[in-house]
Amino acid sequence: MSNAPDRFEAVVLPDGVKKIEFVVDEQYPTWAQFKIEREDHTLGNLLRMQLLRDDNVNFVGYRIPHPLEHHFILRVQSKKLEEGKLGPVESFIQAIEDLQSDFALLEERMKKQFEIHASMNVPYHRR
Amino acid sequence: MPNARLPDIKLERVTSSEMDFTLLNAETSIANALRRVMIAEVPTMAIDLVNMEVNTSPLFDEFVAHRLGLIPLSSHEVDQFNNTRDCDRCTDHCPYCSIEYVLDVSCDSEDFLDVMSKDLINVYEKERPECASVKPVDNSGESEAHARMNQASKSDGGQRPPEGIVITKLRRGQRIKCTCIAKKGTGKEHAKWSAASTVRFRTDPSIRFRLDKINDTLTKDEKIDLEKYSEGMLVYNLTADALEYEECFQERRFAISTDTIKKAGDLTGLHGVHPHEIMVYNDNPTVFNFKCETTGVLTAKELFFKAIEVLMNKLNSIQGYLDVELEELRDRNNNTYGMY
Numbered sequence A: 001m002s003n004a005p006d007r008f009e010a011v012v013l014p015d016g017v018k019k020i021e022f023v024v025d026e027q028y029p030t031w032a033q034f035k036i037e038r039e040d041h042t043l044g045n046l047l048r049m050q051l052l053r054d055d056n057v058n059f060v061g062y063r064i065p066h067p068l069e070h071h072f073i074l075r076v077q078s079k080k081l082e083e084g085k086l087g088p089v090e091s092f093i094q095a096i097e098d099l100q101s102d103f104a105l106l107e108e109r110m111k112k113q114f115e116i117h118a119s120m121n122v123p124y125h126r127r
Numbered sequence B: 001m002p003n004a005r006l007p008d009i010k011l012e013r014v015t016s017s018e019m020d021f022t023l024l025n026a027e028t029s030i031a032n033a034l035r036r037v038m039i040a041e042v043p044t045m046a047i048d049l050v051n052m053e054v055n056t057s058p059l060f061d062e063f064v065a066h067r068l069g070l071i072p073l074s075s076h077e078v079d080q081f082n083n084t085r086d087c088d089r090c091t092d093h094c095p096y097c098s099i100e101y102v103l104d105v106s107c108d109s110e111d112f113l114d115v116m117s118k119d120l121i122n123v124y125e126k127e128r129p130e131c132a133s134v135k136p137v138d139n140s141g142e143s144e145a146h147a148r149m150n151q152a153s154k155s156d157g158g159q160r161p162p163e164g165i166v167i168t169k170l171r172r173g174q175r176i177k178c179t180c181i182a183k184k185g186t187g188k189e190h191a192k193w194s195a196a197s198t199v200r201f202r203t204d205p206s207i208r209f210r211l212d213k214i215n216d217t218l219t220k221d222e223k224i225d226l227e228k229y230s231e232g233m234l235v236y237n238l239t240a241d242a243l244e245y246e247e248c249f250q251e252r253r254f255a256i257s258t259d260t261i262k263k264a265g266d267l268t269g270l271h272g273v274h275p276h277e278i279m280v281y282n283d284n285p286t287v288f289n290f291k292c293e294t295t296g297v298l299t300a301k302e303l304f305f306k307a308i309e310v311l312m313n314k315l316n317s318i319q320g321y322l323d324v325e326l327e328e329l330r331d332r333n334n335n336t337y338g339m340y
């Protein structure tokens, strides 16, 4: 047990470590790689699936390189950059905004459902 | 929001600790993120540090400490507490980031004595009203399960179920004395902080038959044969000379077994129909039936809304950090990267 890593390491961002780090290559402006610290499949897969919905995105994948290192790496390739098309970083920002709106909507709709449910006062609506 | 899914949600059933709901118009990633966060990332309170002073009970110190950690503490006010590691009001722990309990029980009688979770005395009770609300969960008589147990024990004349949780048992002359410090944490750190006992979801069956095609292709005897193979999923309707789904299947209770699929494929194959023509494969489910149940430290409703809040905080923090990073990148490159 003596060399077991502390449990909080999966949760706490250490001093001097950036939450998000990204690499863009001048030569390949359609590629971007994001390294996101102290996050796991919850966010990794969420972002991947969201980016796959983007028409400007050609490829997106994420991986968790090692189970004892608490970060994931997301790679995005956008389609050929043309006037009016989004680059990979913009697609990433867009994906986060889309997810925010989805979860906000979910919260709002669930609140409404609870109101409806309370007014009906039926514990077993459907089995 | 060009690529938002606009998911919908329908509440099916809710009690204080249980909830069933259906997520519509969503994707596996949304459902799974919700499930993972509900299980492992909603903060609660749990005993984390135990200072053992006297322990002559039959269980050794670490064993007792582990049991103490697993006691559910009601965490409805968990948002009013800081994380102990970044609490700015103290260097060790204080009423704004922790709860201190004292357990001091000794046995003087001939009988065994149960040391119960209700024997934990909250030292911070008078310090803050939020502290007083964090106490061992004791649902005896309240929850449906306990009500049923009470009913059963009454009818057969047995004992009432014990109130709270047994920590250890003592014989005459034995004693246990310790102080316990409860802290805020998440299930990602240790399962004792998980508020969920179950969160699961299921999707619609991914494979469905095209019954119209099957009914057109097969003869009467073959249909009856297939009905036998379907393990109750299909019913042969004699008057219409057609196979129909059994009622339960339409309520999404069943998946189709591989045997049934194989048999249907074999039978239609005799008529020169390819198996792909009689099946619909849906690999992108959009409807998710959730069932969740909490340990009692939070209500199911609280768990859901806190999970959404945690997810939103995650996304907001990523967005915030990304803005800072982009700003730095722009400064460094003197605005040469127009597209970023």
Ligand SMILES: [Zn+2]
Pocket (backbone or CB within 6 Å): B082, B084, B087, B088, B089, B090, B091, B092, B093, B094, B095, B096, B097, B098
């Ligand atoms: Zn403190």
